[in-house]
Amino acid sequence: MVTIKDVARHAGVAPSTVSYVLSGSRKISEETRTAVRAAIEELGYHPRASARTLRRARSEVLVLAVPREPGKYRAVDGRFAIDIGDMARDRGYDLLLMTDPDGVRGLTRVARSGLADGAVLMAVRERDPRIEALRAHGFPTALVGHGEESEGDDPPWVDLDWAAAVSLAVREAVAAGHRRIAFWASADHEFEARNGYALRGLAGAEAAARETGAEVRVRRSTVEPDEARARLVELLTARPRPTALLVQHLIPLPLLLEEIAALGLRVGEDLAVVLVGSLPDEAGALRLPRVELPVGRMAEAAVRLVVEAIENPERPYAERELIAPTLVAGGPPIVPPGG
Amino acid sequence: MVTIKDVARHAGVAPSTVSYVLSGSRKISEETRTAVRAAIEELGYHPRASARTLRRARSEVLVLAVPREPGKYRAVDGRFAIDIGDMARDRGYDLLLMTDPDGVRGLTRVARSGLADGAVLMAVRERDPRIEALRAHGFPTALVGHGEESEGDDPPWVDLDWAAAVSLAVREAVAAGHRRIAFWASADHEFEARNGYALRGLAGAEAAARETGAEVRVRRSTVEPDEARARLVELLTARPRPTALLVQHLIPLPLLLEEIAALGLRVGEDLAVVLVGSLPDEAGALRLPRVELPVGRMAEAAVRLVVEAIENPERPYAERELIAPTLVAGGPPIVPPGG
DNA sequence: ACCGTTCGTCGAATCGATTCGACGAACCAT
DNA sequence: ATGGTTCGTCGAATCGATTCGACGAACGGT
CATH class of the missing domain: 1.10.260.40 (lambda repressor-like DNA-binding domains)
Structure with missing residues (x-):
């Protein structure tokens, strides 16, 4: 050596x-x-990294806390991990992946052992114990996604404006001539966990319905396939039938499309389908119009926020970035049949 | 402190x-x-991690090299990252995510700076320069996936037996009574990069065709949606029409299902669909029969192999794990129409 | 020729944990 | 009582890079 x-x-x-x-x-x-x-x-x-870190009291490493409900995996988490890794590297930091299901223990260890200089937390829950633990150690932190109720002294966060995202999708559909719109909301368990994006997406749908006067029928998704099919059928066979379907919970998308076809409906002709919060590439092949989850921009912001917190330890938690949604056209137009 | x-x-x-x-x-x-x-x-x-590492010359950190063609993202990489993180933690290691597009530079730095004790390399290409760089530093390494031609002194690797996986799917279809089978192979660019799984999957299909005497028509996939649709239509409208479709390139799966429906074919009735190499959960909602990519087992093996290399520096590179495929039933039976 | 700067480099202390040799106390055998 | 073990703990050296104070050389001004 x-x-x-x-x-x-x-x-x-x-x-x-x-x-x-x-x-x-x-x-x-x-x-x-x-x-x-x-x-x-x-x-x-x-x-030698260890010698340098020991002397400088800086490791040039960030830790990304990925939420792990054992056995469950959300594709979006992996995608964020990769993008945040890219952004960290651009700023001269390496990225440590922390998959400990009990996030508090692992993060405490990393913070106190000086293994990392700051943390990015994903899938933040309401009153997340990890936030409290890190704050107690004065450990620089940034959040991806924010809880239902953000208090003034929360760490800086970045999030898509989910209310605006769903609202945008509704208003686009209305503008294209649709009057009866179906909204496939987040899944039951996401509402139960009071995840911010689930609650805000629903609120956005309701607000847009009020503002536009369109009829928006809401149905929550579920991870149970048969139940999901049943709910979709019920949603789409209502009389009069909805002419547009907005999908926020994308996990069962293949199943939904399959069921739509089984009902004899052609996407883009009998039924307009708009995705909300999709990953930039996952639905690309489908060419459906969509409000994308801007993973790259969110990753950039999260890394920037935590790095700023590291480099200005004095500054009080203040920053938050609410990203405005943008609609990406794709595939057939959103126009309703005969519209 | x-x-x-x-x-x-x-x-x-x-x-x-x-x-x-x-x-x-x-x-x-x-x-x-x-x-x-x-x-x-x-x-x-x-x-303090740095002090301990400095003295012990061990960091208890593994580095995972995720391949990055800028702008491209494969869902399977994120999934592996998470699972490898879990496995590393089980063995007392933390995981550093290395997303440097030029893998050699980043890995050399990590190896020489002592930031990590060993590396797991994903998406290994033929004659991968990263392997050579790490070997030159005597850095413990394990590979996920192996190149076309594995030489005797390659690092230990783990991979699904892709030839057996596709072969298994073919033989199951034949056993269920199918005689004309369509195989949707890996994408053009994967063949061009001579990725092991693409080449071996195809070889498995051909071998199984020979052995069973069934007709197996092969079509490569592509990332270009319109082209993919065209190829699928051609594949499925051949006379006599195939009664089973085996899909190895899963990225455009939603598109394929959509197109199948558009052709007026019902999955499981007019056309049996079997996925090969799918992630354990991504197709769960669809309930299609599938040969799963055993991410968990592969992650476990990769971590085990690199940890063994770390702890027995003497031992020559030798281990390799070829994982036997298993078919997971799901949804409607594979039986052909009228079979 | 002398004194005060400036410039470039060096030596030594330091970060915090590990580990080896040593040392005192307690214990046993003769 | 004495010499030899064993046991438990301590002190000091060490890992490798950083950083502060210091020091010699070169230089300019008078």
């Missing part, structure tokens, strides 16, 4: 000089600098 | 004694041990 001493010896200088060349924190003559650089290159030297 | 000295002072012992209580590497009297434990508990002490 090649250390800073080896580099120093090889370049004929003191270890401290090598360190100054690396950090640029003191002036070093051009001559010495090139000699040191050459030695570093030649020996393939990389500073 | 509470250090080992604080704990020692609080318990009235020397720092070294605290360390021995923690590691158990020397005998400590019951009395002292409980006193130290109490002090640790009371002060909320966690050993």
Whole structure:
């Protein structure tokens, strides 16, 4: 293992000089600098992360807390992990993936052991114990998604404006001529957990219904396939039949499309389908119009927020970013049959 | 920040004694041990990771190299990341997510800086430069998926037996009475990259066709939606029409199902559909029979292999795990119409 | 020629945990 | 009582990089 001493010896200088060349924190003559650089290159030297961290009290690592209900996996979590990894790297941080189902223990360990400098928390629940634990340690934190009720001293967060997202989808459908709209909301268990996106999406649908005067029939999704089919059939066979279907819970989408076809309805002709909160690429192949979940922008914001908290430890928790939704066209138009 | 000295002072012992209580590497009297434990508990002490790593030359961290073609995201990568994180934690390791598109640079840095003790590489390509770089540093490595041609001195790897997986699907279909089978293979770009799973899946289909005497028509998938639709239509409208469709490239599955419905075919009645290599839950809602990609078992094996390499640095690269496929029933039977 | 700067580099202390050798106390055998 | 063990604990060295104070050389001003 090649250390800073080896580099120093090889370049004929003191270890401290090598360190100054690396950090640029003191002036070093051009001559010495090139000699040191050459030695570093030649020996393939990389500073030992642990030694640097020990001395600087900074690890240049972020931890991403991915929620784990054992056996359950949400595709969106993996997607966020990858994108947040990209963003962290852009800012010079590495990313530690924390999949501990009991997030508090793992995060406490990481915080107190100095393994990471800050945390990004996903799938934040109401009164999330992880937030309290990290705040108690004064550990810089940013949240992806926010709870139902955000108090003033919560960590900074970023989220899609879910109410606006669903509302946008409704208003677009209305603008295209639809009058009877079906909304396939988040799943039962998401409402039970009082997840912010579920509650806000529903609120957005109701608000848009009031504002536009359109009829919006709501049905919650479920993870139980047969039950999901039954609910969809009920939703789509109501008289008069809805001409547009807005889908927020995308997990059973293939099943929904299958059932729509089984009912003899053609997507885009008899029934307009709009996805809300889809990943940028998952529905790409389907070419359905959609309000995308801007994973990249959210990842960028989350990393920026936590890095700012790391670098300005004084600053009180304040920032929040509510991202405005945008509709992506795709496939057949949203126009209702005969409209 | 509470250090080992604080704990020692609080318990009235020397720092070294605290360390021995923690590691158990020397005998400590019951009395002292409980006193130290109490002090640790009371002060909320966690050993500083950097100090421990510096001294022990072990970080207890694994790095997962996720392949990144910028802008492209494969759901399976995120899934593996989460599962490998779980498995690493079970063995006492944390997981660092390395999303550097140029894997070599990032991995070299992690290896030489001692940030991690070992690496798991995903989406290994033929003659992958990352493998060579890590071997040059003597860095313990395990692969998820293996290239077309595995040489004797490759790092240990784990993979699903893709040839057997597709072959199994074919033979099950034949056993159920199908004689004309369509195989929706991996996508064009996967064949061009000579990905092992693409090549082996195809080989499995051909072998099974020979063995069973059934007619297996093969079509490669593509990421271009319109083209994919066209190829599927061509595949399914051939005369005589195939009665079973085996799908290995699952990305456009919603699109395929949509198109099948558009052709007026009912899945499970006019056309049996079997998925090969699906994630355990992604197709759950659809209840189609499938040969699952055993992500959990593969993650377990990958972590086990790299940890073994870390703990027995002498042992030459040798292990490989080829996982036998299993068919999971689901939904309607595979029987052909009128069969 | 002398004194005060400035410049570039060095030496040593430091971060916090681990680990080896040593040391005192207690114990046993003679 | 003495010498040899065993047991439990301690002190100090160590891992490798950073950073502060200091120091010698070069330089400019008078």
